[in-house]
Amino acid sequence: MTDWSSRLVPLARDLPPSGIRRFFDLAATMEDVISLGVGEPDFVTPWHIREAGLYALERGMTTYTANAGLLALRQAIARYLERRFTLRYAPEGELLVSVGGSEAIDLALRVLVRPGDRVLIPEPTYVAYTPLVRLAGGEPVHVPLRADEGFRLTASDLHQAVVASGARLLIWCNPNNPTGAVVDRRQLSALAEVAEQHDLAVISDEIYAEIVYGADYGSLAQVAEMRERTVLVGGFSKAFAMTGWRLGYAAGPEPVIRAMLKVHQYAMLCAPVMAQVAAVEAIERGLQDVAEMVDEYDRRRRFIVYALRDMGLACSDPGGAFYAFPDIRSTGLTSVQFAEDLLVHAKVAVVPGSVFGPSGEGFVRCSYAAAINQLERAMTRLRGFLQAGG
Amino acid sequence: MTPERQKSLLRLLQHNAKLSPQTLAAMLEEDVEAVERTIRDLEGTGVIRGYAAIVNWDRVEGDRITAIIEVKVTPQRGVGFDEVARRIYRFPEVQAVQLLSGSYDLQVVVVGGRIQEVARFVSERLATIDFIQSTTTHFILKTYKVDGVVLEDGDDDQRLVITP
Numbered sequence: 001m002t003d004w005s006s007r008l009v010p011l012a013r014d015l016p017p018s019g020i021r022r023f024f025d026l027a028a029t030m031e032d033v034i035s036l037g038v039g040e041p042d043f044v045t046p047w048h049i050r051e052a053g054l055y056a057l058e059r060g061m062t063t064y065t066a067n068a069g070l071l072a073l074r075q076a077i078a079r080y081l082e083r084r085f086t087l088r089y090a091p092e093g094e095l096l097v098s099v100g101g102s103e104a105i106d107l108a109l110r111v112l113v114r115p116g117d118r119v120l121i122p123e124p125t126y127v128a129y130t131p132l133v134r135l136a137g138g139e140p141v142h143v144p145l146r147a148d149e150g151f152r153l154t155a156s157d158l159h160q161a162v163v164a165s166g167a168r169l170l171i172w173c174n175p176n177n178p179t180g181a182v183v184d185r186r187q188l189s190a191l192a193e194v195a196e197q198h199d200l201a202v203i204s205d206e207i208y209a210e211i212v213y214g215a216d217y218g219s220l221a222q223v224a225e226m227r228e229r230t231v232l233v234g235g236f237s238k239a240f241a242m243t244g245w246r247l248g249y250a251a252g253p254e255p256v257i258r259a260m261l262k263v264h265q266y267a268m269l270c271a272p273v274m275a276q277v278a279a280v281e282a283i284e285r286g287l288q289d290v291a292e293m294v295d296e297y298d299r300r301r302r303f304i305v306y307a308l309r310d311m312g313l314a315c316s317d318p319g320g321a322f323y324a325f326p327d328i329r330s331t332g333l334t335s336v337q338f339a340e341d342l343l344v345h346a347k348v349a350v351v352p353g354s355v356f357g358p359s360g361e362g363f364v365r366c367s368y369a370a371a372i373n374q375l376e377r378a379m380t381r382l383r384g385f386l387q388a389g390g
Numbered sequence: 391m392t393p394e395r396q397k398s399l400l401r402l403l404q405h406n407a408k409l410s411p412q413t414l415a416a417m418l419e420e421d422v423e424a425v426e427r428t429i430r431d432l433e434g435t436g437v438i439r440g441y442a443a444i445v446n447w448d449r450v451e452g453d454r455i456t457a458i459i460e461v462k463v464t465p466q467r468g469v470g471f472d473e474v475a476r477r478i479y480r481f482p483e484v485q486a487v488q489l490l491s492g493s494y495d496l497q498v499v500v501v502g503g504r505i506q507e508v509a510r511f512v513s514e515r516l517a518t519i520d521f522i523q524s525t526t527t528h529f530i531l532k533t534y535k536v537d538g539v540v541l542e543d544g545d546d547d548q549r550l551v552i553t554p
Contacts, residue, residue, distance in 0.1 A: 020554050027551040037552035127554045177554075299402070299417035306416035349552055373406070376413055 015131055019355035023339065027349045034378040036366040037349040039177065041241040041322070045278075046289040049240060052281035056274040063273060067265040069097025069249070070276045076283045077234075077249055084209075085219040087227060089251040096257050096264060097271050097279075101207045101235035101248035103264070106132050108203045108231045108250060109171070111259040113138035118167040122153045123357025124325075126177045126205065133171070141165045144359040147327065150316045151179040151359075155190035162198045170195070173205035174220065175212060178356045178365035179325040180318025185218040192224040202230045207248070208321040210239035210290050213298050215319035221251070231256055238321070239290050240282040245275040297322050300368040300375055307379040308366070311386055322369045325353065329362040331386070339364055346385035348378045391420060391428045399428060400437070405538075407441040446541045448533060456485075456501050456530040457508045459516065460494040462523040471495060477519050483511055494526070505529065 005013060020037075027033050044050075068074060074091035081087045089095050098104035105128065113119060113136040121129050122143040133140045143161040145151040153172060161167070175182045183191070195202060204220040221230040235248030250260060264270075301318060308315040308326045315326040328338045335352035342348050342364075351367075353360025368375060391399070395418055402409060402417065411429070415422040432438045447454050463474050471489050478498055479487045486499040498516070502508040512527050533541055 018554060020552055024550065024552045033551060035549075035551045038549050039553040040549055042547065042549070299398075302419050303413055303416040351552060351554075355554075372409065372413070372417070376410075 011134060015134065018127055020127065020351060023343070023349065023351065026340070027343055030343070030347065033343070033347045033349050034370070034374055034381065035349040036368070036370060036375075036378055037351045038367050038369055040243040040369065041238060041293065042369045042371065043241040043293055045240060045242050045245070046282075046286055049242070049278050049282045049286055049289075053245070053274045053278035056277035061273050061277060065270045065273050065276060067270050068092075068095065068261055069271055070273070070280070073097055073276050073280050073283075074249075076280050077251070080283050081219075081232075081234075081251060085222045087219060087222050087232070087251070090254070093254045094251060094257050096250045096261050097276060098235075098248045098250060098264065099268055099271050100237060100246040101205060101233045102128060103268060104231075104233045104235075104248050104250035104260070105129070105171070105203060105205060106136075107260040107263050108233070108252075108256070109133055109136040109138070110263050111256060112169055112201060112203070112231075117169065118165045120158070120161050120165065120167045120170040120172075120200075121357075122157075122170075122172050124151065124176075124178055124353055124360030124363070125356055126173050127356060129171050138169075141167055142357060142359075144357075145179075145181075146359070147316075147363070151176065151181040151325070152183050152187060153191065154187070155194050158191055158194045159198075162194065162200060168199065169201050169203070171203040171205070173207065175206075175208040175217070175320025177208065177321055178323050178351065178353065178360065179316075179363075180321045180323040181316070181325075182212055182215040182217055182319030184216040184319075185223065186216070188218060188220055188223045188226075191220070192226045195229060196225065200229065202226070203233065204230050205233045207233065207235050208238050209234060211294055211297060211322060212320040213294075213301060213318075217320065228253055231260075236279050236282055240279075240286050241293065242275075242278070242282065245272075245278060247271055247275045247279050297368065300370075300372055303372065304366060304368045304375055304379065307375075307383075311379075311383045313386075322367055324366045324368060325360075325363050326366065327362060328364055335361055335364055342382065342385055345388070346381040348381050348385070391418075391424055395420065396428060396432070399425065400432070403429075403438070403441075444537055444539050446533070448541070453503045454501065455503070455505055455508055456499065456533075457512075458528045458530065459498040459500060459512060460526040460528075461496040461498055461516070462525075463495045464521045464523055465495075466521055474519060474521050478516065481511070481515060483508075 074095045078089050078091045109132050115137040117138045118141045119133045119138045120143050121140050122145050130140045221227045221232045231250055231252040233250050237243040304324050305315050313326040315324055318324055335354045339350050339352040351365040353363030411422050411425045415425045463471055465471055475487050483500050485501050488497045490497055500508055512525055517525055
């Protein structure tokens with residue numbers, strides 16, 4: 001018998017499994033669970049986009065593409081970024097089509113993190129950044145976000161974190177998963193000043209950029225001179241309900257994108273061609289679908305925030321994504337206890353905030369990517385659970 | 391309530407008339423009273439004409455047949471198609487009457503217990519109305535989608551219960 005544990009790289013062996021896993025295992029064994037724990041749209045990819053993917057298969061488009069992705073797709077993404085954010089990226093050299101936003105994040109970290117480099121990660125945040133920074137050989141430095149700031153990264157917190165850690169790289173997502181918080185353009189400008197002052201590079205995960213509700217949202221890369229120090233990560237998963245197609249992109253200064261492209265060409269070669277063809281259809285003719293889906297999310301968002309507050313849970317207004325992040329500290333339970341009890345006794349699945357970082361303790365993430373009647377039933381169950389004393 | 395909000399309210403109700411005023415109010419960021427009042431107004435002015443379930447009759451035991459009948463009409467001076475349409479829609483077995491552009495004029499939807507029943511309605515009642523030139527009857531064999539709702543069983547939610 002080979003002793004694999006002695007062969008495994010300690011970094012991989014000791015990587016903690018996602019805190020979500022245990023809940024998933026528990027919830028998966030139960031019947032009649034209403035899940036508010038899902039981090040992806042409940043919509044199916046709009047039919048015209050699926051049809052474009054099918055048509056690509058029918059035409060026999062089953063080959064590799066250029067490593068950076070189909071030129072037509074890169075051009076379409078470039079047009080979109082210019083229209084949406086007045087950002088100009090050259091389809092040749094400054095854009096890379098990746099296998100989901102996730103791969104683009106991994107690539108960016110791999111080419112920007114040197115062994116031992118400290119990387120700032122505001123938390124609570126998406127679960128992948130910390131392990132990916134570790135795998136890239138870096139040292140994650142968490143920047144706690146505060147509930148009284150609506151879990152938004154402030155310039156002073158960023159400044160202090162940079163000074164204290166000496167970090168030269170920040171990775172964050174805006175709009176935020178799990179809090180739904182959006183840092184608006186005015187606040188982005190303040191962050192940009194800190195980044196300029198300390199020569200900070202940023203991996204800006206803007207996967208939820210299309211799902212914003214009235215906030216004055218912009219890309220970090222369009223603020224001041226940030227384009228030159230930002231790797232912008234976007235994708236099709238959330239906006240177009242295309243999670244399973246695994247298609248994202250990175251846009252940034254040529255030297256970074258070129259380096260990422262080298263890693264990508266050896267490790268991944270290219271993103272699946274049929275997904276790329278479907279993505280062209282999505283970005284060129286799917287934005288109306290996005291607007292309709294966002295309208296629907298918005299109505300659910302208002303309902304869930306109203307319902308949560310009505311049962312006595314404080315909940316700040318989520319400005320983007322499809323998550324509400326209510327404060328459950330009044331129950332006296334930890335996030336994990338609350339989520340477990342709620343699942344077992346009321347059969348509603350939410351994700352404990354602490355899974356997304358220590359500052360998420362006392363909060364839970366409720367996804368409203370679920371039909372309104374499901375949300376109504378979930379809120380009724382939650383209310384009953386709270387009235388029964390948690 | 392603004393006209394835009396009213397339209398949102400109507401779309402929500404058209405999709406699901408069972409949403410409570412409380413839920414509608416939360417979704418639209420309006421008072422419950424405002425929602426209730428607007429719904430009453432919309433009912434009063436005839437914008438909302440009723441609330442119905444979307445039924446898949448194929449799943450219900452028993453005879454029931456639906457026919458779509460194309461009707462060509464000679465329009466009458468002064469009243470156009472309206473008088474003929476009225477004569478048609480007064481029959482209780484008629485579910486819908488619409489005036490269309492194209493190769494025929496009125497589309498009539500008729501529901502009956504058996505084919506013979508519908509056939510008798512067409513030959514004895516419909517075709518004999520003055521100014522009706524001709525009829526073409528189509529019997530519906532299977533309904534796939536109605537009022538935006540697919541009647542075939544879809545796949546369940548394919549998503550994992552919890553994902554990051």
